[in-house]
Structures are given as structure tokens and as C-alpha cells.
Amino acid sequence: MKAVSANSIKKIFNVEKSTVTALQGLSFDVEQGELFGVIGPDGAGKTTLFRILTTLMLAQEGSAQVDGFDVVKDFKEIRKRIGYMPGRFSLYQDLTVEENLSFFATLFNTSISANYDLVKDIYEHIEPFKYRRAGALSGGMKQKLALCCALIHRPTVLFLDEPTTGVDAVSRQEFWELLKNLQKQGITILVSTPYMDEASLCNRVALLQEGKLLDIDSPEGIIKKFKKPLWAIRSTKMFRLLQDLKKMDNVESCFPFGQEHHVTFKEVLNISSLEKELTALGHRDLKMNQIQATIEDSFMELMK
Amino acid sequence: MNVIEVENLSKHFGKFKAVDDISFNVSRGEIFGFLGANGAGKTTAMRMLCGLSLPTLGEARVAGFDLYKDAEQIKRNIGYMSQRFSLYDDLSIRENIRFYGGIYGLTNKQIKAKTESMLHHLNLEEEANKMVKSLPLGWKQKLAFSVSLLHDPQIVFLDEPTGGVDPITRREFWTMIYEASDKGTTVFVTTHYMDEAEYCSRVSIMVDGKIDALGTPLELKEKFDSPNMGDVFLKLARKAKRGDN
Known part of the structure; x- marks a missing residue:
């Protein structure tokens, strides 16, 4: 079974009188345990794709399965299994760090202690501030808290939408090290990014531009196809x-x-x-x- | 000739020294890269230089005007553009140009002439009456940059102007920066793309509120024995004690 399987996904938005085709029939698979990158500039369709795969939005055409479940029919089952970190910070600003984490654990019928081993490495960075309200955290700390909250129910597939956008080169490097460690624990990770240099850190990448897949391959495979001297x-x-x-x-x-x-x-x-x-x-x-x-x-x- | 002169500039928020005694000059027509990790103090420093926030200590002159006495004059003589704020989405291209022209006190005649030459230069004549929100991000950023130069400012401040922009447009954008600098406009720019640091005439790197390194990309690479600016940045920014983490 594939961790993610997308078949001819098409999404069109109506913007006033005109229409915008956000995704032009995308098909791809993600293997279990893979660190899979969706690389493309703003407006390529990365967020739309992630919203469809996380059952938050319906495609007009095509189908998709996550962890073997259909994104339309079995959306409840999928929501129990996946972790999703949207590009925009979407935790509760007026809850503390600890309250946020405990809230998300409770939503998924689990507790912080039950899955602490999974988030430990990341949570340790923000634990000194556990009584601070999330709204008062710096950008880097918010991002780490959001990652903890997306992981606290031990998801099988993790979706990270542009976690490193606007983040400096040092913090980006640290963040990718965290992802590599999560991958070792068997979690499939889909991560989107506009930074082309991050592609080399993925097992495979999909290059996305204006709703179309330019290529899907390992980073080495993509580079090899560049035939011209x-x-x-x-x-x-x-x-x-x-x-x-x-x-x-x-x-x-x-x-x-x-x-x-x-x-x-x-x-x-x-x-x-x-x-x-x-x-x-x-x-x-x-x-x-x-x-x-x-x-x-x-x-x-x-x-x- | 220096268009930015900064001497021992500091900004404290309570006990926190967001900007801690920085000094540097930027000369006319330079492309000055202002780098630093998140939380190093770049935004605070830039806000002061744009006349939007008063320093706690130190002196600075921007476009020949004193930061304390002539903040309003500074605002008239600089342009500003960022990834987050640039143009009004629900105004057309033409309306945006007209709006900013008005803000900067250009005459109707000047606005008209500028509008036509800008639309022509950007090859946007056909799209002139379309809402800005319908433009692809890359075009929007190029237009926003041109609009920030509408009133022929001495200096333009660009805050992460190319974030999220596709790789071809990102390079076209830098060609526009070079053109502006060739015409004598000073460009003060922040970026997270380290290849872009190589395109600057000089680069400063802020760590924990201080300027830790300042020089041409070549000088900095030699000084820190690094193959590229990305490596220079990592070497310096890793030392940061405070900030974002």
C-alpha cells in the first residue's frame, strides 16, 4: 500500500468572473516512510494539493487515497491518522504552549505522555516556555510548537505546508534535521517548500509549477535528466x-x-x-x- | 558619497537590546545586503532607517536627513517594498500607480507619464486595468518594485522581495535591482536566499543585535575561509545566542 496515491486531481477556483485552474490533473504516489518534497513557487498549487489530501477541500476531478483510505468517502478515518501543519500559524494564540499541546492530544483521544517519545526532541526546545501563551512566541518557537501539535497523536502521514518559508538558513537546516529524525521513526512526510535547495534533502520530489507537475523523481534523477552541458x-x-x-x-x-x-x-x-x-x-x-x-x-x- | 550613515545606533525594548550599537555607511548606488538570522534585529534596524521608529541611542542620517529631526523628509526620499505589503489587491494596476503617485505628491501630469513608461517597461500595457490580485506573484513583485521607485527615491528598502517567487522571475527581479543601482539608486535589501547575497556590492551580517561582519562578498568569503556566502552566513549565525529559537 502506498502512503499517498493521487490520481488525476483537478481543482478549479472561480475568481469573480474568471476561473483559475489550481491543479491540472496531478497523479503521483508517495511510498511509506518516504520524505517527499513538493517543490514550487507561490501559486504553484502546493497548498491546494495538501488541502485536498488532508480532506479539507474537495477536488472537482480525480481521486486520492491516504494510508489506503479515500479522501472523500473515508475522510474521518484519514483525519485520525494524519498530521497537518498549515503554512499559516493556526494554533490557539491565547492558550499556553503546554495547553495547546494538551488540547490537540485530547482531541485525538490521547495524552502528551503517551506519545512524548515522538515529540521529545522538538518539545525540549520549547519546554522552558511551556507557560507562555503561544501568541507571544517567536517565529521559530511557534513553528516547533505547531510541529509538536501535528505529531502528538502519532500520525502515519505528516503533511507540512511550507514549514521553512521566511525562515533563516540556520533554522532551516535545523528544521530539516528534525524531519530526518522523524522519518527514522517510520512516519511518511510530505513537505512543501519554495526553496529549491531543500529538494536535495528529500528522498523524492515533485516539481510543481502553475498546477502542473514538471517532474517527479529522486533529486539525483532529476539532475541526471539535465542533458545539456x-x-x-x-x-x-x-x-x-x-x-x-x-x-x-x-x-x-x-x-x-x-x-x-x-x-x-x-x-x-x-x-x-x-x-x-x-x-x-x-x-x-x-x-x-x-x-x-x-x-x-x-x-x-x-x-x- | 554616503546616502546612509549610521553611528552607534541602538534600539532597546526594556532590557532587550534589539539593535545593539551598530555603525555602517552605504554609498550612492550601492546594493547593500542586510542579512541576519530571524530575530537578529534586522527589521528593527530597518524600521529606524525608514523613519518609522525612533532609536534609543546613536545617530543616523538617511538620504541626508537626520533620523530624529527629519523623519518625514526621510519617508519622502525613500522607497519601500516587502513581500508582505506591496500593492492593493483590489485596485487595478493603473489605480495602484495613481494611488502611490498621489501619496508621494506627484502631479497628475507626472503620474500619467510615469504610468505609461512603467507599463511599457514591464510589458503590462494590456493588463493595466486588471486587478492586481489577478497577477501572478512574480509580476506583482516586479510591479511593486517599480512602484516603490515611482517618486525617484534616493534609496529603496527591499524586505525579502523575492520570497516564494519562481526561480526565473527571481533572477529577472535582480536584473531590475541592478538597473536601479546603475541609475544611482541605492538598494538596501534583505533576503533568505544566500545566492542573492553574492549579487550585493556589500553585505552586512547581523547576529544578536550587532553587525558581526561587513564587506564585499569576496572579502567575507576570504575572511571566513568559505566557498560561498551561504557558508559565511552559517558560520556566523550559528554563534547566535539569542533570537528565535
Whole structure:
């Protein structure tokens, strides 16, 4: 049995007089125990997809099963089994940390002590503040409390909608370490994120753009499908270099990637002639290396 | 020429030193990356520089105006854009431009001319009368950036302008930042994308209310013996004692 199975899910929203197709017939499976990433920018359909799978919204077409249960017929059964952390903080701001956790445990007919082992690592970070009202917590602590509340009934499948959006690089890294530990305890995790660099931390990822799946594969698998030779080029004047490269006939695509530009060419590259050409344009300290694509390179290639 | 001069600036909330004695200058046309972990004090510092909150201690001049005496003048001479607040969803593109033009005291004639040139530049002429909420996020952010430059401010403050934006649009957005800086506009920008830190002329990294590092990306990478800015950031921000966790 798959942990999640989606078949041709389609969702259309009516916005005033026009319609917006949020999901254009998505099909995919998530294996049990997998850490599965749904990667895409805002507006790709990540939240809509999670709402349908967590039985909070109905699709117009298609079907889906979570833990073997149908999202429409068996929604009550699914709600008992899954954990869901929405993108927006949705705990009770005027209850304390401990009260929130105890409230969610009670809702699911369990207690904090019964499942404490599962949340212990995360709860320890916020336990010093257990008498503080949730509304008065900092962003990072709110996020950890929300994760505890989503886990306290020991769900089989955990849905995390953009848990790291707006979170700094250090806290993001910590959060992913928490997820890896949860995965070891046998929980299937679906996590959505707009950060392409987080893809490499998942077993498999679905790349989502405007309601369409661009690809589903392991991060390595996606990168392998990037067939064109990719070059990283830098010089002392990076913005000028970008403009100059974009003007060249043989350049197919050129995007800034941090300290270098990633470039693909229409025809086989003659490095020395390119170097000469760029030097003639006044570029100094040129460095050109052929590199392996990243998930972000692949995403942009697939967006075209 | 410096357009931002900050000397020993602090902001205390009771005993808590949100911003703790920071000093730096930003020169005209620079792209200044203002980085820090959540809770490091970036937002508090930025609010002071925009004339929205008074410092507890220290001095600062923004666009040539004193933070204590001329906060109103500062507001007139800066632009501001963030991911959370930018444009009015239920006004059309044209109405948003007209609204902000009015706020900044542009004449009708100026607003008209600016509207046409902006719509043309962004290739949004066909969409001009559509509600902003119907635009894809990336377009909205590009429009919001242009609107923040409507009154030709000396400095534009961008608070996580590219959060959640698709990777191609994110790069187009940075091209617009470069263009603004080429024209002499100073850009003060925060981001959680570490590749974007590499695009800045200089970067400061705040830790626990203080500026722990300041320099060009190249200088910082050499100083901290790091292959990229992401690594520099992690090395510094991991030391943070306070903040968000």
C-alpha cells in the first residue's frame, strides 16, 4: 500500500468572473516512510494539493487515497491518522504552549505522555516556555510548537505546508534535521517548500509549477535528466558579463547563480574562443568550468 | 558619497537590546545586503532607517536627513517594498500607480507619464486595468518594485522581495535591482536566499543585535575561509545566542 496515491486531481477556483485552474490533473504516489518534497513557487498549487489530501477541500476531478483510505468517502478515518501543519500559524494564540499541546492530544483521544517519545526532541526546545501563551512566541518557537501539535497523536502521514518559508538558513537546516529524525521513526512526510535547495534533502520530489507537475523523481534523477552541458562562468564584472553573454548568438540560456552565471550553449562550446571574445569585451579573471546542474537549473529548464 | 550613515545606533525594548550599537555607511548606488538570522534585529534596524521608529541611542542620517529631526523628509526620499505589503489587491494596476503617485505628491501630469513608461517597461500595457490580485506573484513583485521607485527615491528598502517567487522571475527581479543601482539608486535589501547575497556590492551580517561582519562578498568569503556566502552566513549565525529559537 502506498502512503499517498493521487490520481488525476483537478481543482478549479472561480475568481469573480474568471476561473483559475489550481491543479491540472496531478497523479503521483508517495511510498511509506518516504520524505517527499513538493517543490514550487507561490501559486504553484502546493497548498491546494495538501488541502485536498488532508480532506479539507474537495477536488472537482480525480481521486486520492491516504494510508489506503479515500479522501472523500473515508475522510474521518484519514483525519485520525494524519498530521497537518498549515503554512499559516493556526494554533490557539491565547492558550499556553503546554495547553495547546494538551488540547490537540485530547482531541485525538490521547495524552502528551503517551506519545512524548515522538515529540521529545522538538518539545525540549520549547519546554522552558511551556507557560507562555503561544501568541507571544517567536517565529521559530511557534513553528516547533505547531510541529509538536501535528505529531502528538502519532500520525502515519505528516503533511507540512511550507514549514521553512521566511525562515533563516540556520533554522532551516535545523528544521530539516528534525524531519530526518522523524522519518527514522517510520512516519511518511510530505513537505512543501519554495526553496529549491531543500529538494536535495528529500528522498523524492515533485516539481510543481502553475498546477502542473514538471517532474517527479529522486533529486539525483532529476539532475541526471539535465542533458545539456552546463557551464559556470565568472569574471570581475558579473552584471556586465550577464548582459554580454545574453547577447551572444551561441548562448542558449544564461542565469545568475550566486557568484557565477550558469550558461548553456546552442552548439558545442569552443572555450578558448569564448574566452578571447569575453576578454576583448573587457572581462578579466575569467573562470569557466563545466558543472553538474542543480535542482534549480532543472526546474528552470522544465519551466520553459 | 554616503546616502546612509549610521553611528552607534541602538534600539532597546526594556532590557532587550534589539539593535545593539551598530555603525555602517552605504554609498550612492550601492546594493547593500542586510542579512541576519530571524530575530537578529534586522527589521528593527530597518524600521529606524525608514523613519518609522525612533532609536534609543546613536545617530543616523538617511538620504541626508537626520533620523530624529527629519523623519518625514526621510519617508519622502525613500522607497519601500516587502513581500508582505506591496500593492492593493483590489485596485487595478493603473489605480495602484495613481494611488502611490498621489501619496508621494506627484502631479497628475507626472503620474500619467510615469504610468505609461512603467507599463511599457514591464510589458503590462494590456493588463493595466486588471486587478492586481489577478497577477501572478512574480509580476506583482516586479510591479511593486517599480512602484516603490515611482517618486525617484534616493534609496529603496527591499524586505525579502523575492520570497516564494519562481526561480526565473527571481533572477529577472535582480536584473531590475541592478538597473536601479546603475541609475544611482541605492538598494538596501534583505533576503533568505544566500545566492542573492553574492549579487550585493556589500553585505552586512547581523547576529544578536550587532553587525558581526561587513564587506564585499569576496572579502567575507576570504575572511571566513568559505566557498560561498551561504557558508559565511552559517558560520556566523550559528554563534547566535539569542533570537528565535
